Amino acid sequence: MAVTLHVGQLVRSELVSQQKRSATAGLSEVRARLEGEFSRTVAHGLGIRAYVAQFHDRPFEAADYLEIASELIEENSAIRSIGLAPGNILQAVYPLKPNQAAIGLDYSQNKAQWPAIKKAMDSREVVIVGPLELVQGGSALLIRIPVFPATVPGEPMETRSYWGVATLVLDEAETMAAAGVKEVVDGIRVAIVDKNLASPVEGPLFGSAAFQDKDYISLPLHLPGGLQWELLGYPDAGWSSAAKEVWSANVVGGAISLIFVAMAFLLVSEVYKVRAMALHDPLTGLANRRLLEDRMRQLVAMAELSRAGFEIFYVDLDAFKPINDDYGHSVGDQLLIEIGDRLQTQVRQMDTVARVGGDEFIVLTPGNMRTEQKDSFLARIHQSVTQVFEYAGAHIDVKASIGSASFPGDAVTIDDLLRVADGRMYADKARSKQKSRKFQGAEASPAG
Incomplete structure (x- = not known):
């Protein structure tokens, strides 16, 4: 009887683990889409940086960048605006009409925005801050891209001179929508938290705050710009451990060995599946x-x-x-x-x-x-x-x-x-x- 009960408990645990593995696979797809969306947007910003290199040795003219900025905003609906600040003084914003008042802003004199700009300058890397509540409404992330043009082809990054900074204002809701991130995915409620926050009680960046009382699964998000986000998932009703397999395990004690072998086989199969999914693109089968x-x-x-x-x-x-x-x-x-x-x-x-x-x-x-x-x-x-x-x-x-x-x-x-x-x-x-x-x-x- 003790062995039978023990096997029944193992089956319960395996059912929950199986649900968690399945949910993890679903969250992995959500993570891949969100990481891809962020990478795509940052790549747009790096495109702006490459474009600046063509004009860095002559006086700044906002018109030189209007076309590429308009194309990027049209191509990526999550980008609300693009700002260019040679010498850390904002001299161009696209689109101009709702943001004209910001022209002339000296970032070095702005206590709220200067730390991220300074960090981008010192690290020579992209820095992302937010999400922040905008005066125009909605929540957005600020992507700060320092520009260090090469004076000669192949010049090392550490010897290049600083030109200024390009800023992409990224709408948080549009980014989530573009990546297909929803509050519920295949019956699993989704939340995103910032691990940089001092305490989870400050609330999630996305989804419901009820995750604190749940047995949730989590996946780290590999995002650019120093973001430390984590993807959480849990079912509203909790992980189910009630199934006929449990009843069978308790009643048919003589089948314990067979059930154990079947469980081990399923477990190994699931492990191989999860490993394969972690290293390959689920659509094309190519390496990820x-x-x-x-x-x-x-x-x-x-x-x-x-x-x-x-x-x-x-x-x-x-x-x-x-x-x-x-x-x-x-x-x-x-x-x-x-x-x-x-x-x-x-x-x-x-x-x-x-x-x-x-x-x-x-x-x-x-x-x-x-x-x-x-x-x-x-x-x-x-x-x-x-x-x-x-x-x-x-x-x-x-x-x-x-x-x-x-x-x-x-x-x-x-x-x-x-x-x-x-x-x-x-x-x-x-x-x-x-x-x-x-x-x-x-x-x-x-x-x-």
């Missing part, structure tokens, strides 16, 4: 950012012995959101799967293709390439990715922007290497848009 960075760290460690570096290629689909809007998310998902397959056909078995965001992929190739090899590989990737996609009667012209970076030639840390490739990808995106507008303008101009 975590697995990609782990392999990059391995190559960095090997490079110290072999002196052999590696290359990364950052691939971003252009105008992907309109595809989802026009054809539906099922077509968009199939396109992402197809892009992953296309990239896989262009790489070797030792290479890694990873999906690191909604429509962003990275190809990792061990070993450094000569210039002509890299150009040839870039051309093959671009030609493969931009082939017409046909699905369910839809014919879609696929466009993409690609940026590359070499280790250790372009950067000696993984984060810096990713930033270099990301910046070059956005520079490629800007060039493509500029060529497209020139081409359209030439077609529209009268002959003669």
Whole structure:
């Protein structure tokens, strides 16, 4: 009887653990979407930073940045405004009309805003603060991006001179909506807390404060800018441990061994599933950012012995959101799967293709390439990715922007290497848009 009761308790515990594993898998998808949304927005800010480098050696003109700022705000509905402050004095805000009064603000004299600006300057890294309640209404995060333009190509970050700071005002509610974060996901109530807060009684950033009295599960969010957020989940009615398996375990004592073997098998299967989900993208089956960075760290460690570096290629689909809007998310998902397959056909078995965001992929190739090899590989990737996609009667012209970076030639840390490739990808995106507008303008101009 004692053994039977013990097995019954094990079954109860396993039922709860199984529910928690299932809930953790669901929260992992929420986490991936939210991390991807933040990374995408910060990448937009880094694009602004790369764009500033074109004009850093001449007097500041707000009009030089109007076009790219307008495009970024239009592309990302969560961005409420973009501000540029050369020398830490705000000289341009987009859109201007609701924010005109802020022009001329000297951040160094503003006690509320200066600490984050100073931290970004000293660390030379992106700093995110908030959420803060805005005078215009709503809650927003302030993304502070320090700008250190290179005076010569390849100049190390630590020797560059400070130009100023770019600020993205990110609407919190819009960001959550864009990432598909809801208060209830598959029956699990979701909350987000800031681990930097002194006490949880200050309340969550998102969701209900009732989590304090619940047996919740938690996942850390890997967000840029120094944010220390944690994702929590719990069912309203608590984890259920009442099922016929428990009754069977208590009644059929002779089947204890069989039940125990079945439980062990299920447990091992679930562990393997969770491990696989933690390292691979659930939609495409490709490596995710975590697995990609782990392999990059391995190559960095090997490079110290072999002196052999590696290359990364950052691939971003252009105008992907309109595809989802026009054809539906099922077509968009199939396109992402197809892009992953296309990239896989262009790489070797030792290479890694990873999906690191909604429509962003990275190809990792061990070993450094000569210039002509890299150009040839870039051309093959671009030609493969931009082939017409046909699905369910839809014919879609696929466009993409690609940026590359070499280790250790372009950067000696993984984060810096990713930033270099990301910046070059956005520079490629800007060039493509500029060529497209020139081409359209030439077609529209009268002959003669």
